Amino acid sequence: MAEPGIDYAAIFNALPNGVALLTPQLVYLDVNEAYLRLAGRQRRELIGRYVFDAFPDNPGNPQVSSVRDLHESLERVIATGERDVMPLQRYDVQPAGRPGRWEERYWIIINIPLRGADGKVTAIVHRVEELTEYVRAVRGRGESEGERAMKIQAELYTRSRELQDLNQRLRRAHARERxxxxxxxxxxxxxxxxxxxxxxxxxxxxxxxxxxxxxxxxxxxxxxxxxxxxxxxxxxxxxxxxxxxxxxxxxxxxxxxxxxxxxxxxxxxxxxxxxxxxxxxxxxxxxxxxxxxxxxxxxxxxxxxxxxxxxxxxxxxxxxxxxxxxxxxxxxxxxxxxxxxxxxxxxxxxxxxxxxxxxxxxxxxxxxxxxxxxxxxxxxxxxxxxxxxxxxxxxxxxxxxxxxxxxxxxx
The missing domain is CATH 3.60.40.10 (PPM-type phosphatase domain)
Known part of the structure; x- marks a missing residue:
């Protein structure tokens, strides 16, 4: 039967997580409303721009390797055609209209390939979830930087394993039903x-x-x-x-x-x-x-x-x-x-x-x-x-x- 008309653009914009669509050249094709809110940007500031021109590294904190890490993740996706889940990242962001100022922000980033009929990656779904408030809450408990990082990573790993196990069980159940x-x-x-x-x-x-x-x-x-x-x-x-x-x-x-x-x-x-x-x-x-x-x-x-x-x-x-x-x-x-x-x-x-x-x-x-x-x-x-x-x-x-x-x- 024919599917009912579905407004995929409306669904894209209504997603609660920030999602951007990138070309293999890492240029913004589209972004949803949640992404714009997280980034503090307007569409005209992103569409058609190179990702790292829109969001460069914080020059005042050379120890942060967020641009390098994100670039490597995106390149892996293009080369392998497989999704890449990045660990917790510190990626500082310049507030709109405040040049020279940087806000310390923490993110979980998932990069997902979209492949064409020939199997080549034609676009990348770039999904971001901000965990800045969570990191600040952990800091407020007076733990060391290393302890905080270990707890965050452990919790994220546990969540990831739970989701993977659930997906495997669903796939087995669907295969059996089929x-x-x-x-x-x-x-x-x-x-x-x-x-x-x-x-x-x-x-x-x-x-x-x-x-x-x-x-x-x-x-x-x-x-x-x-x-x-x-x-x-x-x-x-x-x-x-x-x-x-x-x-x-x-x-x-x-x-x-x-x-x-x-x-x-x-x-x-x-x-x-x-x-x-x-x-x-x-x-x-x-x-x-x-x-x-x-x-x-x-x-x-x-x-x-x-x-x-x-x-x-x-x-x-x-x-x-x-x-x-x-x-x-x-x-x-x-x-x-x-x-x-x-x-x-x-x-x-x-x-x-x-x-x-x-x-x-x-x-x-x-x-x-x-x-x-x-x-x-x-x-x-x-x-x-x-x-x-x-x-x-x-x-x-x-x-x-x-x-x-x-x-x-x-x-």
């Missing part, structure tokens, strides 16, 4: 096989993110006469819960397809069933009844991307004339629509889930255009080869953030 959810999904989805004497190529790729798996389904149902029903769907949500909801909805639609005269009524029956299933809200699905006796496809969609019909001449028709809102969206309607289109022998019908075409921050039409272009490059290809080609051309090589199901059948 493993179980995928096994459950595999058990519920039908294996590729001829249906009613017709073969469909089926491809499924789980999301590379452990948290984003198991909401998609596909199904092929043999119907009386020389007919079959083909469906795909997408449950909102991920993990075991989504896999369970997916299994219930797929089975319900399969049963409804066998006892209703057409896809619209099958979706209406599914919607009534979905109303009783927690987690089924806003599920999308599309189902097509293919009839070889009449050479027609009758289809209906509940908020799902349109099936694509590749004609023998290499052109593509998107079946988008019978689309209504997703399931259980509480929208009054007299009945779901359906449409019928003819097909000629040698045409290829493709049904898919949105992981194949949708990309974050991109209009869905761009993804549909990619799909159409991919299909038109492979006219006359058999179903299995076409399915492989489409998956290879449309899925990102560095992994995808959503499940993807694809069913391709030659008519």
């Amino acid at each position: 493993e179980v959810a995928l096994a459950l999904q595999e058990a519920m989805l039908p294996p590729p096989r001829p249906v009613g004497g017709h073969y469909a190529a089926v491809r499924y790729r789980p999301a590379t993110d452990a948290l984003n798996v198991c909401g998609d389904w596909y199904d092929l149902i043999e119907l009386p006469g020389d007919r079959i029903a083909v469906s795909v769907g997408d449950v909102v949500g991920h993990g075991l819960r989504a896999a369970g909801v997916m299994g219930q909805l797929r089975s319900a639609l399969s049963a409804a397809s066998r006892v209703t005269p057409g896809p619209a009524l099958a979706l209406e029956a599914l919607e009534r069933y979905a109303d009783s299933i927690e987690g089924a809200e806003t599920t999308t699905a599309v189902i097509a009844f293919i009839d070889w006796a009449t050479h027609t496809i009758t289809y209906s969609s509940a908020g799902h991307p349109p099936p694509a019909l590749l004609l023998p001449d290499g052109s593509v028709r998107l079946l988008d004339q019978a689309t209504d809102p997703p399931l259980d969206t509480a929208i009054d309607q007299e009945g779901r629509p359906e449409a019928t289109v003819p097909f000629t022998e040698g045409s290829i019908l493709s049904l898919y889930t949105d992981g194949l075409i949708e990309r974050r921050g991109e209009d869905i039409d761009a993804g549909l255009t990619r799909l159409v272009d991919s299909l038109t490059r492979h006219p006359g290809t058999d179903s299995a080869a076409l399915a492989d080609a489409v998956m290879a051309e449309l899925l990102p090589p560095d992994g995808h953030t959503d499940d993807t199901a694809l069913v391709v059948i030659r008519l």
Whole structure:
């Protein structure tokens, strides 16, 4: 499913920690409001400036090596592509409008790389957290400089270890959930096989993110006469819960397809069933009844991307004339629509889930255009080869953030 619109700029500015975005040349690209407050600067004083021109070392305290240490950290990030967490740093700052004056300040700094498709660092997230008041509080207890430093470092190390342990436990839990959810999904989805004497190529790729798996389904149902029903769907949500909801909805639609005269009524029956299933809200699905006796496809969609019909001449028709809102969206309607289109022998019908075409921050039409272009490059290809080609051309090589199901059948 498409993500709701997210204002990432607003989130960046609302972060409680100071965060700056730097180029590999260590020039400010952007800073959030918390960073400006900590630094006592305005945006125009930072954007486009070299970091160490904006914040030079304190010449009155040559023992402080903050500029050197920060520069080495940033260079390590660029060279290795790995994040670098700096220990507690004294980095004195000149108050705005008070040249020659320096304030003693203490910081924890984390530098995080952002990598491009080629793996090279394209920017650095520079996060700072001020601990000046904490250091002053420790000093107020009359401890020596060495004792204060040791206590601060020990506490920071303990916090860091706790966070690392928590992250490891979460990763293990997510990996286990992914493993179980995928096994459950595999058990519920039908294996590729001829249906009613017709073969469909089926491809499924789980999301590379452990948290984003198991909401998609596909199904092929043999119907009386020389007919079959083909469906795909997408449950909102991920993990075991989504896999369970997916299994219930797929089975319900399969049963409804066998006892209703057409896809619209099958979706209406599914919607009534979905109303009783927690987690089924806003599920999308599309189902097509293919009839070889009449050479027609009758289809209906509940908020799902349109099936694509590749004609023998290499052109593509998107079946988008019978689309209504997703399931259980509480929208009054007299009945779901359906449409019928003819097909000629040698045409290829493709049904898919949105992981194949949708990309974050991109209009869905761009993804549909990619799909159409991919299909038109492979006219006359058999179903299995076409399915492989489409998956290879449309899925990102560095992994995808959503499940993807694809069913391709030659008519």
